Amino acid sequence: MRSKLAALLLGLAGLPACAALNVFACEPEWAALVRILAPDAKLFIATHAGQDPHHIEARPALISQLRQADLAICTGASLEAGWLPLLQQKAANPRVQAGQPGLFFAAEQVELLDAHQHVDRSMGDVHAEGNPHLHLDPRRMLRVAQALSTRLGQLDPAQAGVYQQRFGSWAEAWRRQVLRWEERASALEDRALIAQHSSFAYLWHWLNLRQVADLEPKPGLPPSVVHLRKVLQSAQQAQPFVIVQTSYQDPQPARWLAGQIKLPVLSLPATVDSQRLDLNAWYEGLLTALLNAATPAGRS
Numbered sequence: 001m002r003s004k005l006a007a008l009l010l011g012l013a014g015l016p017a018c019a020a021l022n023v024f025a026c027e028p029e030w031a032a033l034v035r036i037l038a039p040d041a042k043l044f045i046a047t048h049a050g051q052d053p054h055h056i057e058a059r060p061a062l063i064s065q066l067r068q069a070d071l072a073i074c075t076g077a078s079l080e081a082g083w084l085p086l087l088q089q090k091a092a093n094p095r096v097q098a099g100q101p102g103l104f105f106a107a108e109q110v111e112l113l114d115a116h117q118h119v120d121r122s123m124g125d126v127h128a129e130g131n132p133h134l135h136l137d138p139r140r141m142l143r144v145a146q147a148l149s150t151r152l153g154q155l156d157p158a159q160a161g162v163y164q165q166r167f168g169s170w171a172e173a174w175r176r177q178v179l180r181w182e183e184r185a186s187a188l189e190d191r192a193l194i195a196q197h198s199s200f201a202y203l204w205h206w207l208n209l210r211q212v213a214d215l216e217p218k219p220g221l222p223p224s225v226v227h228l229r230k231v232l233q234s235a236q237q238a239q240p241f242v243i244v245q246t247s248y249q250d251p252q253p254a255r256w257l258a259g260q261i262k263l264p265v266l267s268l269p270a271t272v273d274s275q276r277l278d279l280n281a282w283y284e285g286l287l288t289a290l291l292n293a294a295t296p297a298g299r300s
């Protein structure tokens with residue numbers, strides 16, 4: 001309690017509101033971390049859960065927001081390769097160019113899944129540097145938050161201690177929450193499922209779920225009829241309990257397959273709600289949806 005009070009007092013004694021950092025977040029999950037660590041920051045979020053972050057248009061509104069930013073926080077690992085470099089070029093803001101402390105990539109703070117797989121572009125729009133969807137692992141989120149608190153302190157040295165304090169109290173609560181989630185999710189252990197793309201791979205990895213088929217024939221390529229028929233033939237043996245996709249993916253392929261093999265389809269948000277920026281509520285929702293699908297009424 002005492003450290004929280006100290007953090008609060010330090011925060012009040014810190015920079016005046018007019019000196020608040022101006023932050024550009026490529027995706028809402030990073031905005032959620034900024035809200036925790038730097039609640040006074042002026043925050044702009046470039047995308048929302050209904051959009052596919054691999055494919056975003058470099059609109060003028062995004063360019064003008066990046067032009068004003070002291071810090072751009074993005075996923076990296078080429079997730080934004082199709083739009084962020086263009087924004088950086090057009091915004092011409094020296095603070096958020098490559099190598100500057102004002103450009104923070106979450107993927108550079110943690111080890112990525114599938115980082116060393118063989119890659120060539122003929123395989124589709126594969127993630128060459130590893131799977132960038134790391135915000136689906138709460139333990140990696142913790143490490144990103146820690147690195148972000150250090151970076152905020154570099155950009156705003158007068159408040160460096162406050163960022164560290166805020167990280168400390170959040171991390172303590174987050175670690176406890178992760179343990180509670182792990183306990184709750186034990187019913188999912190080693191269960192098989194079908195999913196679209198590697199969007200939720202970190203979630204499967206964390207909860208020991210097995211993705212036995214991908215609706216995409218190759219990473220980044222849309223599901224084809226030929227491929228879905230193959231999935232239909234091969235995946236049934238593994239006894240998947242659900243088909244999972246993100247709310248921004250085309251629902252038709254998953255629905256077709258679900259009709260053939262009599263499985264429920266879950267369309268899950270790939271990130272936090274942009275208004276609430278509540279990481280706990282988002283993880284809670286993912287877990288609840290999976291548990292409900294794994295133990296339908298009457299079978300549990």
Ligand SMILES: [Zn+2]
Pocket residue numbers: 054127132133197198199
């Ligand atoms: Zn992806």
